[in-house]
Amino acid sequence: MTPLLRLSVWVALAGVVITPLVMVVSLAFGANHLPMLLEAGLLDAAVNSVVSAAVSALLAVAGAACLALLVDRSDLGGRGAVRLLMLTPLLVPPFVGAIAWTGLLTRGGLVHTLTGWAPWQMYGGGGVIFLLTLHSLPVAYLVVSAALARVPDDLELAARAAGATPRRVFGDITLPLVRPALLAAFTLVMVSNLGDFGIPILVGSPAGYDTLATMIYRMLQSGTVDAPLQVTSQIGIVLLVLGIAGVIVDRLAARRPVELEAAGQVGTPLRLGALRAPVSVVAWVVALVVTLGPLLALLTRAILPAPGVPLTWETVTLDNLRRVVTAPSTVSGVTNSVLLAGGAALLCALLGLAVGVLTTRAASRTSAGMLFTVLLPQAVPGLIIAVGWLILGRYTGLYNTGWIILGAYVTAFTAMVVQSVRGPLAAMSGSLEEAARLSGAGPLRSLWDTSIRLALPATVSGAALVAVTAVRELTLSVLLVSPGTQTLGVVIFGYQQAGDYNASSALSLIFMLVGIAAVALVVPRGSHRRRRWLRGTSSMAQGVRV
Amino acid sequence: MKAAGALVTTLISAALLLTACSEPAADDGGGDGGPAGDQEAGTASGGGEAGGGSITVYTSEPQEKIDEVVAAFNEGNPDVEVQVFRAGTGDLKARIAAELETGEVGADILLAADAPTFEAYKAEDLLLEYTPADADALLESVVDPEGYYVGTRVIPTVIAYNTGAVDTPPTSWAELTDPAYAGQLVMPNPDVSGAAAFNAAVWLLTDGLGEDWIRALGENDVLVAESNGPTSQAIADGSRPVGVVVDYLVRDLAAQGSPVAVSYPSEGVPYIAQPAAVFASSANPAGAQAFVDFLVSTEGQTLAVEQNYLPVRADVGTPEGAPSMDELHLLEVPLEEVSAEQGRAVDLFKEAVLP
Numbered sequence: 001m002t003p004l005l006r007l008s009v010w011v012a013l014a015g016v017v018i019t020p021l022v023m024v025v026s027l028a029f030g031a032n033h034l035p036m037l038l039e040a041g042l043l044d045a046a047v048n049s050v051v052s053a054a055v056s057a058l059l060a061v062a063g064a065a066c067l068a069l070l071v072d073r074s075d076l077g078g079r080g081a082v083r084l085l086m087l088t089p090l091l092v093p094p095f096v097g098a099i100a101w102t103g104l105l106t107r108g109g110l111v112h113t114l115t116g117w118a119p120w121q122m123y124g125g126g127g128v129i130f131l132l133t134l135h136s137l138p139v140a141y142l143v144v145s146a147a148l149a150r151v152p153d154d155l156e157l158a159a160r161a162a163g164a165t166p167r168r169v170f171g172d173i174t175l176p177l178v179r180p181a182l183l184a185a186f187t188l189v190m191v192s193n194l195g196d197f198g199i200p201i202l203v204g205s206p207a208g209y210d211t212l213a214t215m216i217y218r219m220l221q222s223g224t225v226d227a228p229l230q231v232t233s234q235i236g237i238v239l240l241v242l243g244i245a246g247v248i249v250d251r252l253a254a255r256r257p258v259e260l261e262a263a264g265q266v267g268t269p270l271r272l273g274a275l276r277a278p279v280s281v282v283a284w285v286v287a288l289v290v291t292l293g294p295l296l297a298l299l300t301r302a303i304l305p306a307p308g309v310p311l312t313w314e315t316v317t318l319d320n321l322r323r324v325v326t327a328p329s330t331v332s333g334v335t336n337s338v339l340l341a342g343g344a345a346l347l348c349a350l351l352g353l354a355v356g357v358l359t360t361r362a363a364s365r366t367s368a369g370m371l372f373t374v375l376l377p378q379a380v381p382g383l384i385i386a387v388g389w390l391i392l393g394r395y396t397g398l399y400n401t402g403w404i405i406l407g408a409y410v411t412a413f414t415a416m417v418v419q420s421v422r423g424p425l426a427a428m429s430g431s432l433e434e435a436a437r438l439s440g441a442g443p444l445r446s447l448w449d450t451s452i453r454l455a456l457p458a459t460v461s462g463a464a465l466v467a468v469t470a471v472r473e474l475t476l477s478v479l480l481v482s483p484g485t486q487t488l489g490v491v492i493f494g495y496q497q498a499g500d501y502n503a504s505s506a507l508s509l510i511f512m513l514v515g516i517a518a519v520a521l522v523v524p525r526g527s528h529r530r531r532r533w534l535r536g537t538s539s540m541a542q543g544v545r546v
Numbered sequence: 547m548k549a550a551g552a553l554v555t556t557l558i559s560a561a562l563l564l565t566a567c568s569e570p571a572a573d574d575g576g577g578d579g580g581p582a583g584d585q586e587a588g589t590a591s592g593g594g595e596a597g598g599g600s601i602t603v604y605t606s607e608p609q610e611k612i613d614e615v616v617a618a619f620n621e622g623n624p625d626v627e628v629q630v631f632r633a634g635t636g637d638l639k640a641r642i643a644a645e646l647e648t649g650e651v652g653a654d655i656l657l658a659a660d661a662p663t664f665e666a667y668k669a670e671d672l673l674l675e676y677t678p679a680d681a682d683a684l685l686e687s688v689v690d691p692e693g694y695y696v697g698t699r700v701i702p703t704v705i706a707y708n709t710g711a712v713d714t715p716p717t718s719w720a721e722l723t724d725p726a727y728a729g730q731l732v733m734p735n736p737d738v739s740g741a742a743a744f745n746a747a748v749w750l751l752t753d754g755l756g757e758d759w760i761r762a763l764g765e766n767d768v769l770v771a772e773s774n775g776p777t778s779q780a781i782a783d784g785s786r787p788v789g790v791v792v793d794y795l796v797r798d799l800a801a802q803g804s805p806v807a808v809s810y811p812s813e814g815v816p817y818i819a820q821p822a823a824v825f826a827s828s829a830n831p832a833g834a835q836a837f838v839d840f841l842v843s844t845e846g847q848t849l850a851v852e853q854n855y856l857p858v859r860a861d862v863g864t865p866e867g868a869p870s871m872d873e874l875h876l877l878e879v880p881l882e883e884v885s886a887e888q889g890r891a892v893d894l895f896k897e898a899v900l901p
Contacts, residue, residue, distance in 0.1 A: 108783025118785070206772065208900070221637045228644065306802035307782035308708065315803065328613050329632075394648045483602045483631035483652060494632065498608060499775020 002443055006364070009354045013373050016351075016410045020388025021380065025240075027391055028233035037234060040219075041210060046238055048204070049194055049211040052125060056132035057140075057190035061182055063133065064140035068148050069170075070283060074270040077280035083141075085287035090138040091516050092294070093472045095198025095489065096508045098131055099496055100294030102203060103301050103505055110297040113304075113311050124207035131199045134290065136189040143188065147181030148174075166270060187250035191243050195381025197475040202496060212239045213475075216383050220390075220479060229391055236384040247379050298512065301505030320506040324495075330507065332484065333491035340402060340477075340487065341470035344409035349463035351410065352417025353455060359418075360425040361433065361451045375415045382475035385411050389480060400482035408476045413466040420462030421455050428454060472515055598625035599830040601837060604642070604653040606635045606740065607820070608775075611853050612657075618849050619840045626833045634773055635659035635740030646672075654828040655837055657698065659740030660818040662885040664695040667823070674824040674831060679839045680859070685871075687878070688819040688858045697819025698841045699794075699855035702876065703745045705809040706778065706796045711787035715809040719755055722790075723762035732769040732777050732786035735900070736892045739773045741792060741818050746891035747884045748816035748877055755813065757894060764898035782806045797854040797867055810869065814877040819858065 034042075067086055071079040089097060103109045105120040112118040122130065151174055159169045200211040210218070216232045216239075225231050272279055303316045324330055355374050359367040377385055389408040393399035398407075428451060436446030474489035481490050492511065495504035605612050609632050616628045633641070635658045645651050651672065656664075667673050673694040681689050681696065688697025705722070707715040716722055722731060736742040749755045769786050771777040778795040780786040782804035793815075796808045822841050824834040840846045847857040854865045856874070864870055 107785030108779070112783075121785075206776070221634075221640050228640065306799050306804040307779050308710065308784055308799075308804040308806065309802075323610065327610060328616075329609050329630075394644075397649075399648065400645070400652045483604075483629045486631075494609065497634075497772065497775070499771070499773065499777070499779045500608070501779055 002358070002447075005354060005444070006358055006366070006370075009351065009358060009370065010366075012351055013355075013370065016407055016414070017373055017377060020385060020392050020407070020411055021376070023391040023395075024233045024236050024384055024388045027230050028237045031227070031230055033227070033231045033234055036225075037231065041215070042212075042235065042238070045210045045212050045215040045235075046242075048125065048200075048209060049213070049239070050242065052128050052132060052200070052204075052211060053190045053193040053196075056129045056136060056193050057186050059129070059133040060136040060140045060189050061144070061186045063137050064144045064185060065178075065182060067137070067141050068145045069270065070279070072145050072148055074272050074279075075276060076272065076283055077276065078284065082283050082287045085291045086141065087138045088291045088516075089135045092135075092512055093198065093474065093489065093515075094131065094135045094196055095202060095474050095493060096472075096512055097135055097294060098199045098202040099492070099501075099504055099508050100298045100512075101131060101134075102127075103501065104293050104297035108307055110293075110300045113300065123203055124209050125204065127203040127207075128200050128209060128211075131203060132193045132196060135199070136193055139192075140185040140189050143185040144178060144181055147178045151177045184250060187246050191246035191250075191379065194242055194246065195239065195383060195475075197383060197478070198493075202493075212242075213381065213383050216387065217479065220387075229387065229394070232387050233391070236381075236387050239381050239384060243379050243381060295509075295512070298505045298509040301502050302509045304502060306502060320502045321510070324503050324507045325510065329486065329491050329494075330488075333486050333488040336402065336485055337471050337488040340405055340409060341467045343406050344413055344470045345463040345467040347406070347410045348414045348417045348466045349459050351414050352462060353421055353452065353459045355414070355418050356421030356425050356455060356459075357447060357451055360422055361428075361430070361447060371418070374418050377411050378415050382412060383479065386476045386479040389476075393480075402482075402485040405477050405480045405485060405487070408480060409466075409470050409473070412476060413469060416465050416469070417459060417462035420458045420465070424458045425451055425455050468515075472511070599833050600627035600629060601654040601828070601830050601833045602629040602631065602652060603655045603657055603837065604631050604633075604638045605656070606638060606658040607632065614853065615841070615846070615849065618845070619837055622840065622845070623833075623836055626830075626836065628837065634738055635663065636738050639663065639740075650827040651825045653825060654830055654834040655822060655824055657820065657822040657841070659820070660744040660884075661690075661695070661697070661821055661881055662744065662888060663740060664690070664821050664823055665881065665885055668692070668694045672826055674826045674828060674834075676824065676831075676835055678835075678842050680842055680844075683859050683861065684842055685858050685860075688821070690821075695821040695823035696838065696842055697821050697858050698846075699820045699850050700817055700858060700871075700874075700876075701741065701792050701794060701820055701855065702810075702815035702817040702874065703741060703790060704793045704796070704815055705811055706781050706789050706791050706793075706806055707809060708781055708784050708787040708805055709807050710805040711784050715807070716788065716811075717809055718812045719749070720759065720813070722788075723759060723766060725766065727766055727788055729767045730786060730788050731763075731766055731790070732771055732780045732788075733790035733899075734774045734777045735770045735772055736895050737900070741774065743888055743892050744818050744884060745790075745816045746895045747888040748879050750887055750891040750894065751879050751883055752813065752877060760891075760894055761898045768899050770900055778806070793856075793868070794854040794865070797865055800867065801854070808867075810875070812875075814875040816877045816879075 067083075070076045071083040071086075076082065092100070102122060105111060105118070105122055107118040107121060109118065120127075155173050155177075156169050159173050160166075164172065195213060197213045197217065200209070201214045201217060204211060205214050205218075212235055216235050219225050219232050219235065220228050300311060302320050303318065304311060305315065305317050305319060309315050352374075355370060358364075359371045385408050389404045389411070390399070392407070393401075393404040398404050432450040432454075433446045436450050437443070441449060472489060473487065474493055477487040477490050478493060481487065486494070488511065492504050492507045495501075495507060603612070603616075607615070609630075612630050612632060616630060619628065620626070631638075631641075631653065638656070638658055642651050642653070642656070656667070664673065668690070675693050677693045678684075678689075678696050684696065685700070688700070690696065705716055705719075716724070716727065721727075734742040736746040746760070749760060750757060769780065771780060774792045774795055777789050777791045778799055781789040781791065781796075782799045784805075793808055796806050799806050822838045824831060824838060828834045841850075842858060844859070844862060847859050847862045850857050851862050851865050854868075856864055856868060856871065860871060
């Protein structure tokens with residue numbers, strides 16, 4: 001029976017992972033559009049992509065390291081709350097973050113409305129880097145913080161006893177030990193930021209700052225290119241090469257991991273001394289601004305009737321909220337997103353569980369290849385997956401249907417379930433299955449009654465993560481929508497692109513609050529379990545590791 | 547690890563395996579995209595009963611406005627299910643081009659942009675010939691004499707300004723090149739917006755404006771927003787107090803309380819008519835024609851006026867704050883000239899004004 005299962009899983013993987021990606025690559029090699037692309041600014045876009053991804057990753061890791069030291073290792077006031085607040089960007093889709101922050105800082109935004117002073121016209125490269133940093137800082141923090149927790153206390157204590165200053169201890173002991181984690185966080189974040197679409201399209205493009213991702217979108221949407229799919233496939237190849245380079249760097253860096261036994265106790269907190277009060281205040285201000293700033297900006301735009309209207313009690317209205325909630329496009333957007341997310345969760349759960357079981361419990365020579373195939377899309381920017389499905393849709397007649405969006409979701413998100421399931425399955429001993437076999441159960445039955453049952457909770461939480469991720473997704477669906485299949489993300493994006501900022505803010509606000517509530521429901525109870533879950537899922541949600 | 551190496555080899559070998567695939571081309575079996583494929587379509591008359599079924603509308607109308615139109619249409623035609631796909635005109639054209647490559651257009655109706663776009667589709671035999679029920683009552687200039695498309699609203703592009711920041715607004719296009727407006731101006735991108743592309747051609751062809759004026763505008767540090775929506779937003783929130791934008795957006799915002807007003811330039815205003823046409827490949831021409839008929843009917847045009855559009859017929863009034871149709875000085879440029887010059891105008895604009 002297992003060979004049959006294995007075969008069907010391979011067939012499924014061939015359909016949803018291998019074919020779309022091969023489509024992109026093969027189409028790209030079909031003709032040479034390079035001269036045209038170079039003229040259209042391919043080089044600038046590539047440079048912008050690399051620079052924005054690398055600089056934001058650098059800043060995110062540096063910020064994450066500071067944050068980790070402060071909230072994990074120091075006697076900062078109220079550090080638990082600061083940590084929680086600084087993690088909130090994780091709950092907000094990047095494109096909603098972009099809508100919110102431009103609504104906070106630019107002319108016509110919240111600060112401008114209140115004070116008459118607009119702090120920052122953030123359109124352009126600087127704004128893109130700022131937002132990418134902000135949205136990847138939580139992931140970087142979770143990676144760094146995990147490593148920091150494994151630095152043994154006794155090493156630091158020994159150094160202190162030998163007379164080293166805290167600074168020496170940090171530089172000579174702690175930093176070298178967490179360096180691999182810093183590097184890992186850097187590549188993780190960089191590869192993921194390379195493929196981000198929402199932030200550069202909303203904040204970069206208006207100022208003419210194109211990245212490879214926005215260039216793909218423009219080429220597909222402008223109607224000025226002769227062979228748009230082939231052209232975008234070739235841009236996709238550039239992205240793919242950059243992504244692979246990132247993964248290779250990551251693998252090289254991970255080659256010499258520092259093996260650390262988990263310390264029995266957490267290191268002694270770093271005493272901030274006289275700096276404690278000012279540092280705490282700064283940390284709290286930053287954490288509150290990061291959390292509340294965008295939320296308030298969305299709220300203001302949502303309750304003001306139109307741009308340029310002063311904020312007073314008389315001008316406040318719920319009209320925007322009411323009209324976006326009742327608009328037919330929103331209703332169908334919600335329906336589509338929920339259906340697609342539910343369908344993706346179900347399919348990813350089935351496929352992910354099967355792959356998880358086959359690659360841990362019924363190992364064979366093809367297991368490594370299977371695992372590699374299913375995890376591969378995490379190294380591939382979402383837009384490329386979307387282009388692959390676009391091409392596939394054209395060949396198969398699925399174009400202009402919701403099926404290609406569903407397909408793209410399964411391609412992109414199955415890895416989440418696999419990673420969620422493999423942990424518990426790998427940790428299980430084989431004796432349960434053997435016992436089942438000895439009691440007379442067939443191979444599938446014994447798998448079903450032991451491993452699969454035990455892996456079900458992990459499957460469910462992986463599927464829930466898929467659903468939460470898919471429901472707030474923009475990058476894939478923005479290229480794949482057709483009449484009647486607009487997703488919620490695309491509806492919000494559409495309002496913003498059409499210049500109806502009051503509507504886009506109103507819908508973003510609702511979206512953000514519902515999203516936070518949903519994540520709060522999905523996240524396991526208990527602070528230890530919650531942190532472990534967050535750590536596991538955040539790296540998956542960023543979708544990069546192979 | 548070998549993972550990365552494996553990834554590279556997998557993809558390269560896959561590529562070699564399938565090298566030189568070309569884009570999926572038009573499948574010849576499809577055939578029904580051509581005008582020959584539609585049978586009773588050509589004979590269906592204007593005001594006929596819609597019957598039922600579903601129709602798909604590709605439009606660049608703002609989402610809420612088209613939602614209202616569909617709701618009003620469904621009051622009289624409850625059996626026709628209307629599917630709307632809203633996007634910018636450029637996006638719609640790209641989508642239609644892509645759909646033509648592999649099969650037929652996914653829409654029954656196109657309601658967007660400007661007459662040259664429709665002229666091009668007409669030339670490719672993509673549109674269904676028919677005359678809307680009320681054609682005689684409409685402005686002569688918006689009805690295609692050959693009967694393939696019909697304008698549904700008069701949308702002039704005007705100068706708009708923020709009343710909080712500007713006391714004496716510019717009264718002519720020429721005035722916008724005054725250095726006093728450097729850094730103050732915003733306008734939509736002709737590369738993205740169909741209306742803006744049309745306007746660029748009209749300006750280029752208008753005496754006293756032309757290439758010199760566009761180049762001088764470029765010297766004035768104009769912020770080029772993606773489309774008309776963000777342009778009106780920038781004017782209203784004061785970040786760019788003077789701008790070039792379609793007039794109905796200004797009336798929309800003013801009605802909601804934004805400090806904006808319209809200035810009609812003395813040289814006259816370029817305008818588009820947001821034409822509607824039924825695709826020849828429509829599977830439900832009766833339903834599609836009923837929808838287009840509704841757009842230009844007294845009822846549909848009354849709704850258009852309520853939505854702050856200037857109407858294409860004289861018997862429904864004009865929106866509050868808008869000039870009456872005979873007061874309006876429209877820049878009329880022959881369609882063929884606009885079609886011929888549009889490409890050059892957009893290129894010139896990109897070179898002179900875009901950053």
